[in-house]
Structure formats: C-alpha cells, structure tokens
Amino acid sequence: xxxxxxxxxxxxxxxxxxxxxxxxxxxxxxxxxxxxxxxxxxxxxxxxxxxxxxxxxxxxxxxxxxxxxxxxxxxxxxxxxxxxxxxxxxxxxxxxxxxxxxxxxxxxxxxxxxxxxxxxxxxxxxxxxxxxxxxxxxxxxxxxxxxxxxxxxxxxxxxxxxxxxxxxxxxxxxxxxxxxxxxxxxxxxxxxxxxxxxxxxxxxxxxxxxxxxxxxxxxxxxxxxxxxxxxxxxxxxxxxxxxxxxxxxxxxxxxxxxxxxxxxxxxxxxxxxxxxxxxxxxxxxxxxxxxxxxxxxxxxxxxxxxxxxxxxxxxxxxxxxxxxxxxxxxxxx
Numbered sequence: 184x185x186x187x188x189x190x191x192x193x194x195x196x197x198x199x200x201x202x203x204x205x206x207x208x209x210x211x212x213x214x215x216x217x218x219x220x221x222x223x224x225x226x227x228x229x230x231x232x233x234x235x236x237x238x239x240x241x242x243x244x245x246x247x248x249x250x251x252x253x254x255x256x257x258x259x260x261x262x263x264x265x266x267x268x269x270x271x272x273x274x275x276x277x278x279x280x281x282x283x284x285x286x287x288x289x290x291x292x293x294x295x296x297x298x299x300x301x302x303x304x305x306x307x308x309x310x311x312x313x314x315x316x317x318x319x320x321x322x323x324x325x326x327x328x329x330x331x332x333x334x335x336x337x338x339x340x341x342x343x344x345x346x347x348x349x350x351x352x353x354x355x356x357x358x359x360x361x362x363x364x365x366x367x368x369x370x371x372x373x374x375x376x377x378x379x380x381x382x383x384x385x386x387x388x389x390x391x392x393x394x395x396x397x398x399x400x401x402x403x404x405x406x407x408x409x410x411x412x413x414x415x416x417x418x419x420x421x422x423x424x425x426x427x428x429x430x431x432x433x434x435x436x437x438x439x440x441x442x443x444x445x446x447x448x449x450x451x452x453x454x455x456x457x458x459x460x461x462x463x464x465x466x467x468x469x470x471x472x473x474x475x476x477x478x479x480x481x482x483x484x485x486x487x488x489x490x491x492x493x494x495x496x497x498x499x500x501x502x503x504x505x506x507x508x509x510x511x512x513x514x515x516x
Contacts, residue, residue: 199477256359275374289504304332455475
C-alpha cells in the first residue's frame with residue numbers, strides 16, 4: 184500500500200473542518216445524567232481462566248438504558264493483599280467483543296488491573312462478544328453494519344449507547360476494591376482507540392480518576408474526511424448508505440458531529456499517547472492527526488504521537504505496546 188494521504192509535514196498541522204455543535208456539552212451532560220439514573224450494579228464473579236499468573240472475574244454492569252454490559256477484569260495473581268492497582272480499561276476494535284476468558288491478559292501480566300469492555304451488538308468478527316444491543320433503533324433501515332444504525336437522530340445513534348457504556352465501564356472498574364480509582368488508563372485500537380478519545384473527552388469535568396489515554400490508530404475521527412477517502416473498513420458503510428439515500432448526507436453529518444472524536448478530543452485534559460500508520464486506508468492518517476491536533480483544545484494537555492510510516496491499519500502492534508509500557512511506567516513513576 185503506497186502513501187496516499189497528506190505528507191507528514193502537512194499531517195502534523197492538519198485540522199479538520201468539523202466544528203462542535205453549539206449544544207455538544209449540554210447533549211452529553213443530559214445523556215450521562217440520564218445514564219446515571221440507573222444503578223451501576225457492577226458484579227465481579229471469579230472464573231477459571233486456566234492461567235497461573237492471572238486471576239479473572241466475569242463482569243456485568245449497567246450501561247446505556249440500564250442494559251447489562253459484559254466484560255472481564257484480569258488481576259495479577261501475585262498482587263499484594265490490600266494494595267490497589269492502577270487499571271487499564273480497554274475497548275475493542277470494530278466487530279469484536281471481549282473475547283474468551285484468557286484471550287487477552289497482557290496488561291495484567293504487566294502488573295496492572297486489566298478491565299476489558301464487551302461492545303454491545305458486536306463480537307461477530309475476529310473476537311467473540313456476548314452483549315446484545317436491545318435498543319429499538321437497532322432494527323431500522325441502515326447499511327449492513329453499525330455505522331448508520333440509528334443515524335436518523337442523535338438520540339438514537341449507535342455510538343451514543345457505546346460511548347455511555349464505555350463511560351460507565353470506567354465507573355465499574357473504579358468500583359472494584361482492588362482497583363485504584365484515581366489511576367485509570369484508557370486504551371484501545373481502531374474502534375477501541377476512537378472510544379478512548381471519546382471517553383477522555385467525556386470524563387473531563389464529569390468523572391475523576393482517569394490519568395491517561397492511549398488511542399492506537401483511532402477510528403471515529405473526522406467523519407467528513409474519512410467518508411471521502413477511506414478505502415476499506417467501516418467508514419465506507421456510510422458512503423454506501425449515502426449512495427442510496429442521496430438526500431441524507433448533511434443531516435447525517437449533523438448527527439455524526441456529536442460523536443466525532445475531533446469534537447470530543449477538544450475537551451480532554453489527560454495526557455495522551457496516540458499512534459498513527461501512514462499507509463492506513465481504514466483510518467486514514469489525516470483523520471488521526473485531526474484528532475491528535477484537536478486533543479486538549481489548545482490547553483496544556485500533554486500529548487505525543489508515534490508514527491509508523493510503513494504500516495497499514497495494523498499499526499505498531501507489539502512495538503507500540505512496548506512504547507505504551509514505557510509511557511505508563513514514566514507516567515506512574
């Protein structure tokens with residue numbers, strides 16, 4: 184795959200034409216206030232994972248509309264009694280779910296508590312999922328995927344529910360007695376990275392304890408440009424839908440603006456380590472830089488980005504995880 188997007192020097196200064204709706208903060212205040220009317224009801228049931236170095240708990244908590252959301256909590260088996268651990272809350276890529284009980288325990292192996300959120304309505308792709316999306320809009324006319332589900336109204340859009348689930352996942356992780364609620368790190372790849380950006384923006388002024396964000400080749404950023412140039416992956420679902428519903432482009436962009444990571448990133452205040460791949464035709468590098476450049480909204484939020492010039496959507500993979508480990512060790516001291 185050749186380089187197809189802007190040159191790196193232009194990417195570093197690229198800004199999206201996306202602008203936040205005037206009532207963006209009011210919309211999310213109301214959304215999260217409504218979500219918190221439902222008791223969190225987080226439960227952690229010990230489960231056999233066939234591993235000697237990690238203990239695992241099967242998690243359920245109340246997400247959007249009080250619907251039960253599944254997850255895993257992995258803890259290092261050699262943890263000291265009475266010690267609270269920093270926790271990495273991980274979100275999953277598009278079509279994936281929380282996976283099998285021992286499929287991903289790497290953050291626990293590194294000494295952290297590791298909370299993995301199942302993604303509602305997904306888990307049909309490479310990684311198993313077990314959480315349904317019961318919302319009525321799940322049955323309306325949309326492209327065969329999730330990007331246009333409920334996109335008639337901002338109140339019904341699929342990612343409104345996912346972002347609420349993700350926000351409440353942080354609260355669920357914080358509620359466990361062996362987790363330090365003041366040391367929460369957000370992590371995810373692709374869709375998971377996009378959810379990281381959204382939650383980093385949503386927690387600002389609404390929830391304490393998040394100390395870092397690790398969005399890896401993030402999806403759900405700069406929708407207008409992504410729809411125009413992404414050659415593969417979920418963004419073309421929107422373009423395919425528009426190809427039949429030719430009068431829906433501007434109304435849909437208006438809905439998507441409430442969920443665009445570029446707009447939500449501006450509110451974020453915690454340190455962030457992004458990654459981007461310059462040959463990525465799923466999440467084009469300009470869309471990632473649009474988010475990175477907006478992150479913090481010109482505030483003093485510390486941020487850095489690792490560029491993987493010769494990679495497509497796989498990004499830095501194991502090399503970037505080493506970079507993340509180093510980053511957190513420096514951050515946590």
